[in-house]
Amino acid sequence: MREPRFTFRRPQPAADPWAPLSWARGAIVVAVAAAPSVPAANHLGVAGYAAGDAYAQVRDALERVRRLLVDVGGRGVVVADSNLAFDRALARRARLGWVGRHTLVMVPGYGGAVVLGSLIVDRVVEVRLGRTPTGDPCRNCRRCVDACPTGALGDGVLEPLRCRSWRQQERHLEPSWRETWGPWLYGCDECVTACPLSARQKKVGGERVASILSASDAALAERVRSWYIPDRTLAWVRRNAIVAARSLATSPDDEQAIWRQLVAGAAPVRAEAVRWVLRRGGWGGVDASRARHQRLSPEDRRYSALPRGDLPSARPDELRRRHA
Template sequence: MTQLADEHLTDDLSRMSSELGLIGPRVCGVDLFEFERVQIELAKDIGRSSTMAFTFNKPARSADPNSALEGARSILSFAMGYPGPSDELASGFGPLEGEIAYYAKGDFYGEIRRRLSVVAEELKSRGYRARVTVDENHAIDKAIARRSGLGWMGKNTLILTNVTGPFVLLGEIFTDAELAHTETLNKSCGKCDKCQVSCPTGALDEDYLLDARLCLSWLLQKQGPFPYELRGLLGLRFYGCDECLTSCPVGKKTRLRLESTASAVDPIFWLLRSDRELIDHFGYMYIPKRDPSHLRRNLLLVLGNSGSKTDETREVLATQLAHFSAVVRSTAVWAASKLGFLDLLALVGADQDELVHQELARIGIVPPTSD
């Protein structure tokens, strides 16, 4: 028979976690997450995962708890709620303000990591090994949350908890302490389809499956030019998309609420800032390769959809049409043409980059040749 660790340990950790504002811990074992590995491989094979890396990078490694901590015996699963919208903020953004999804309005990932480290230190002080994972490739966090009964998977493909609904971040502690397992929840969305109906692109049309190729939240993180056919649907989103969370009725009355719109992003202000300033301000977010040009691309998408035709907008677009990044220049071409500043496109008249040519060709401008 397996010898469980100190019987008071789980109670002590639960008390400590509650004081830290964490939900959990729930506990599960370290069997391979074989079902999830197969699902990930399938999503990759049919292209539904787009070019997502994360756990899609090495599914076999992510599905094996031993890859996170050699000799692990238990996984403690945690969640931390973050504030969603309050009803009064429903129309809080102005016409020139880019939107940041609620999960990225502050460094909530850093916060849950700090809190979990405190719990992990307690385990270590009692002689156990412990490793914290938050949003890491070594752990399929949703699978752990589901197996341990921390929450259940919604049709929006997010983990839901009774109190917070989908407004939670997940984190884990892998440990060699043998702890009693908690039970998986037997819950589902039933007939509800609010998130599927609310999704602007149809990315959730199949129950409990995400088509990342259509997900605005993922595409705002993905490198390269933003898919042309989805740019209009993007609206003023700068980072993330909240539709499939805000539409979810689970936890709506009990979750945390944000009381201010102070995090809205002015694209003109930020496009005029230096790369260093952009990274200093937005660097807590996931930015591919920490490349500030990626942020400029997103700012230009917001500007292009803003309808702004002011002199200030025109001046900013002129600076971005001369940017060294072809992704930035090509997105600036799109924004300038959408806002009616066609004369500005003379600034890329001699541009030799294929991405810029593609954007010019969309509006009937024959690209220059190098001959």
């Protein structure tokens, strides 16, 4: 299993983004609302920050300020959703908000339903917009901690290896992860929507399984262009859709899309489809009886625990015992 890298790949410069920039003197820090997502019935969930492109809004806003600064002889560098700075630490220093028990910056009026960005500048800037938070509104509340389905949250501490958002980006999935995966295709907003300060911002939405699995590579690549995907390989997105599909009441179109991946998808996607069909009893008509005439390639066998040759034509309960 990979260790979390991202910001922690270069902790020293991220903790002091001014150090590599001899001219830097301060930072302008902004928070932009990103409504948390609640998956609609029988839809795959996509976290609010990824459902649109909130970080693009942050970068565009800060870039406009940077250009204004350059016009008057100043300098600036935009830092947003990168490993160049600890966004949360800069937001706290700028007094945008406080850190909640779910480790996210809580902004008055929005809670943790925001994304952050900064403009490193060559001068000290005194700007104050909105309300300065006072006290600790989280002191008597643990709803976000209790809502986390994987137990990744403590009191202001996140264990990233247990977080759904991290696990979705792994190439290898531990068997236990599938049991707590839920309906999420990318990210997870359950801790944010559980927070009373963020819940009123939530939006219901999501993606159909068939729309993800049946999309062309070009269309899917455009849809997920701002997501972090291992090796930028779309197979992992489709694999995640099949894992999440187990939590849904899939439609006939969804089941046909899964069946097509079982026959013609990339190797890890086929393996995930085979795993669910054979080990979990299948989805309606997509079961072992329909799969028995399909042959697995050597690449398929490398990703699955199935025997060589034709898929066995056995009852689902017998198959589960055989391949458990």
